[in-house]
Amino acid sequence: MTIDKITKYIESWAPKGIAWDRDNVGLQVGFSKALARNILLCLDVNEFVVEDAIKKKCNLIISHHPLLFNSIRKISSGDKTSDILIKLIKNDITVYSAHTNLDFAKDGVSFQLAKKLGLKSIRFLKNISENLTKLVVFVPAGFTEKVAEAIHKNGGGIIGEYSNCSFRILGKGTFRGSDNSNPAIGKKGNLEFADEVRLEVLVNTFDLPAVIAAMKQAHPYEEVAYDIYPLKNENVNYGMGAIGNLEIELTPKQFLDYVSKKLGVKNFRYSQGTNIKIKTVAVCGGSGSDLLSTAIQNSADAFITSDVKYHTFLDAENRILLIDAGHYETEIFVLDEIERRLKNFITESKIEIFKFKGTTNPVCFYNN
Known part of the structure; x- marks a missing residue:
């Protein structure tokens, strides 16, 4: 291999x-x-x-x-x-x-840290955004599945745990080919009406070149009509950090002991939170202190990351139990x-x- x-x-x-x-x-x-x-x-x-x-x-x-x-x-x-x-x-x-592609991937660095801590119902702490596009292509009805399959095989139409996602609307397309055209339907020079499907698929921006090339290869038309819409949607497939729940609530002292044992670290820094019980835990392997406010907004009782600055501890104090467990220790x-x-x-x-x-x-x- x-x-x-x-x-x-x-x-x-x-x-x-x-x-x-x-x-x-x-x-x-x-x-x-x-x-x-x-x-x-x-x-x-x-x-x-x-x-x-x-x-x-x-x-x-x-x-x-x-x-x-x-x-x-x-x-x-x-x-x-x-x-x-x-x-x-x-x-x-x-x-x-x-590196950061593994940080942002599902079951990547932060997910493995969350699993090591025994968290359940693990999900991204913050999904990344602005790397999605909507691809819309107009396909003659008899070729819809062929074109859709080409798009899906190259990464289009994945939403979370679902693949082959698309939306389809049947309509009527019109065109008139020039003397130099070679239409797949009808004759050049004639105004043609064709039953077409508007096929819509979400595509990661970085997958777009391969998806478009495959789409054109599978499409029967000499000139393929398609639109690309940049989106601001959060991408449910990729994100930063992770958040989940402990199986049982722990006191802050019990939780500190639990983290030490699970991660195999004897020395780490932390700031006091306010909750008397720890249940929901946010994590970010490596340098993730920029996600502190996101962890708080997601009602996390504790946040584990590394490379935390003094003033970040000040910001967290009496708001959330913040633990700096070490860069190496949270990524290994x-x-x-x-x-x-x-x-x-x-x-x-x-x-x-x-x-x-x-x-x-x-x-x-x-x-x-």
């Missing part, structure tokens, strides 16, 4: 098109057409990860954080990133990163989901999948 087939599978779950526009997701370095041998999963790529990949004969590293985030002007021995790149290239190792569980999905996908091959057993967490705690 080639590496690009594996990465395309990951993108079917976490499309690059939903990533933060200043992020650098996807192929970082390497050979996408190479046959995959073994795969190493990690949050960050450092020299120890690369050595582990070499030891385990992995020629594909899949990381959450991009190895290359800012542009580099030169590759020079002695520079930390350069040394990693040189070693990767010398050992024919490809690095692929799924997504590797389990990547591993699970890849093992289900790569069934006909002897490719082994490993998780980096060490830690790439640069943050240390001092205990006197």
Whole structure:
């Protein structure tokens, strides 16, 4: 199985098109057409990860954080990133990163954090918006299913847990072909009336080029009449953070102990909330403190994230129990989901999948 087939599978779950526009997701370095041998999963790529990949004969590293985030002007021995790149290239190792696209995907980083905490009825804390379009195409009645199928196969018409979603209205289309036309219905030069279906489908903006190409290929008309409407709707398929409910209510002290045990962290920062019971919990793996007000608006009793600033704790105090559980500590569980999905996908091959057993967490705690 080639590496690009594996990465395309990951993108079917976490499309690059939903990533933060200043992020650098996807192929970082390497050979996408190479046959995959073994795969190493990690949050960050450092020299120890690369050595582990070499030891385990992995020629594909899949990381959450991009190895290359800012542009580099030169590759020079002695520079930390350069040394990693040189070693990767010398050992024919490809690095692929799924960062904010994995943050914003269902069952991505925040969903895995929520599941680790045992939350139920998990949903996005805040859906992303303005990346949806409505595609309207006018199809002769006998070709509606063929055109619809082409659109759906390329990602159109997915709304939450439902696929093949569309709306159809039967009407009458008119056209007159010029002397240079080749009409599929009627004759050139004649005013023709055709029974047509107005087919409406929601399409992710990043899927639109492929959807339109497939639609035109399936459509019988020489000139396809279609409209594209940009939408401001929230996209129910993608979002930031997650929110759910504990099976039983906990006191704040019980909840703090519960978080420590479930996430395996002994040290974390928090601010006092006001509720005497914790039931509804919001989370955002990684740096999610910008979602504090959204968590409060959604009546969350507690909000778990990381990289929280002092003044954000002030804003949360006596409003919601805010926990900074650590960046690494709130993201690491997504590797389990990547591993699970890849093992289900790569069934006909002897490719082994490993998780980096060490830690790439640069943050240390001092205990006197």
